[in-house]
Amino acid sequence: MSLLNVESLDVAYGFGPEAVMAVKDVSFSLEPGEFLGIVGESGCGKSTLGYAITRLLRHPGRIVSGRVLFEGKDLTSLSEKEIRPLRWSEFSLVMQSGMNALNPVLSIRKQFEDTFKAHTHSTKQEIAKRVEELLNMVNIDPSFADRYPHELSGGMKQRVAIALALALNPKLVIMDEPTTALDVVVQRSILQNLKELREQHRFAVIFISHDLGTVLEMADRIAVMYAGKFVEMQSGRKLLEHPLHPYSEALLGCFADPRQEKIEIKGIPGSPPDMKHPPKGCSFAARCKYVETSCHERDPNLERYGDSQVACHVVNQKLGGIRT
Numbered sequence: 001m002s003l004l005n006v007e008s009l010d011v012a013y014g015f016g017p018e019a020v021m022a023v024k025d026v027s028f029s030l031e032p033g034e035f036l037g038i039v040g041e042s043g044c045g046k047s048t049l050g051y052a053i054t055r056l057l058r059h060p061g062r063i064v065s066g067r068v069l070f071e072g073k074d075l076t077s078l079s080e081k082e083i084r085p086l087r088w089s090e091f092s093l094v095m096q097s098g099m100n101a102l103n104p105v106l107s108i109r110k111q112f113e114d115t116f117k118a119h120t121h122s123t124k125q126e127i128a129k130r131v132e133e134l135l136n137m138v139n140i141d142p143s144f145a146d147r148y149p150h151e152l153s154g155g156m157k158q159r160v161a162i163a164l165a166l167a168l169n170p171k172l173v174i175m176d177e178p179t180t181a182l183d184v185v186v187q188r189s190i191l192q193n194l195k196e197l198r199e200q201h202r203f204a205v206i207f208i209s210h211d212l213g214t215v216l217e218m219a220d221r222i223a224v225m226y227a228g229k230f231v232e233m234q235s236g237r238k239l240l241e242h243p244l245h246p247y248s249e250a251l252l253g254c255f256a257d258p259r260q261e262k263i264e265i266k267g268i269p270g271s272p273p274d275m276k277h278p279p280k281g282c283s284f285a286a287r288c289k290y291v292e293t294s295c296h297e298r299d300p301n302l303e304r305y306g307d308s309q310v311a312c313h314v315v316n317q318k319l320g321g322i323r324t
């Protein structure tokens with residue numbers, strides 16, 4: 001059984017004609033221990049998807065339709081009371097700028113203690129030992145346990161946020177841009193740390209980022225998101241060598257290798273559509289260099305070709321003959 005099955009998930013902010021459809025018809029599954037990267041431009045719905053899966057959406061956000069099966073149990077049908085024991089212990093979320101999610105008036109130790117007390121019957125001594133282990137695990141000297149968040153650097157706070165998310169050994173950790181606010185050296189070190197932790201503890205990760213470079217290196221599979229939809233999903237290696245969707249191709253063109261003699265950064269002309277008034281047809285059509293008439297008429301479905309998936313009329317026409 002898959003660890004997670006997201007089925008035709010639609011998420012909106014608000015109601016009626018003013019509603020923003022932030023996540024549209026997203027379906028995917030995640031195996032135990034798998035690392036899925038989700039990439040896409042700002043505003044495409046990445047955080048909304050993370051919040052919807054963990055049922056942390058705040059008003060006016062709401063799941064309009066679809067299911068989120070965690071080990072077969074539909075999280076969308078659970079009450080807040082039923083879902084609370086699962087959060088942190090079965091799955092957890094490191095929020096975007098998670099370092100700011102730490103409570104500024106509580107010491108680091110107290111924040112760990114609160115999590116343990118809410119979910120376990122551990123004694124104070126057991127918790128103290130575990131806090132030491134967890135801080136060591138994310139390369140922070142345990143003497144920092146009695147400090148307050150403002151006494152830690154941004155990178156250290158982010159490591160604490162990651163340690164908190166891993167404290168109860170969840171099977172799934174969703175990380176929303178966990179290193180975006182940090183400098184590249186600290187970023188590298190945290191990602192290396194994450195890689196080692198996964199090798200030891202085998203938890204599954206959904207890693208949300210706008211930095212395709214980071215995700216390409218770490219992920220088993222990558223989903224490319226555009227205007228609320230998954231437009232492509234395949235392995236990092238395949239995505240790098242043969243991006244299928246014109247948006248993925250354009251995204252890859254936005255990265256430059258600083259070691260190259262001639263650096264050319266292409267960018268993507270135009271801007272994403274207004275999610276309140278999405279265009280008819282493919283949301284990327286207005287920016288796509290391969291656009292055809294049909295692209296303005298119908299929104300393409302995510303079609304499967306072997307172990308790759310893509311939502312594009314032009315690619316579908318090309319690959320239609322080799323569908324498996």
Ligand SMILES: Nc1ncnc2c1ncn2[C@@H]1O[C@H](COP(=O)(O)OP(=O)(O)OP(=O)(O)O)[C@@H](O)[C@H]1O
Pocket residue numbers: 013014020022040041042043044045046047048049059060061096210275
């Ligand atoms: N509380 C809200 N009320 C109304 N609309 C919202 C709200 N939060 C997000 N949105 C809209 O939902 C869409 C998706 O937002 P989301 O934060 O999920 O994007 P994102 O991909 O995480 O972007 P970023 O990379 O900037 O973090 C955007 O169009 C945004 O304007």
Ligand SMILES: [Mg+2]
Pocket residue numbers: 046047048096176
């Ligand atoms: Mg976000």
